[in-house]
Amino acid sequence: MLKTLVRGALGSVLSHLPLRTALNLEFLIFHRRLPRLDRPETFNEKIARRKLIDRDPRMPLLVDKIGAKSHVRELLGEELVIPTLWSGERFSERSERMWAYQYVLNASHGIGTNLFIYL
Secondary structure, eight states: OOHHHHHHHHHHTTTTTHHHHHHHHHHHHHSSSOOOOOOOHHHHHHHHHHHHHHOOTTOOOOOOOHHHHHHHHHHHHHGGSOOOOOOSOOOGGGGGGOOSOOOEETTTTTSSEEEEEEO
16 A cells, blocks of 8 residues: 555656656666666667667557457457456455456556466
8 A cells, every 4th residue: 555655656756857867767666676678688778768769659458457458359359358357446345246256366566466366
């Protein structure tokens, strides 16, 4: 909970800074060093550089899991998209979610946050 609040506050502060400054500061906070944006070597540096130089307007849509599924659905059709049973801010009580098969809870705000539910 605290980590989420800190990230939210940090995002608010960073959004008011010039992009290069914000990227450097964010990288410094999370990696404890400045990125080599002119000649990136690590994967994280390459991602930071891409944020700086690749201003493709489709990128925000495609990095959002829910938005990307909607985009794929529009382009390629419903049959190629794994169904979403639920999305939202708060998960409903267990008695209200009576899904009759196994499913995966996947947070859209990060990676490695999957929870596999086996019945």
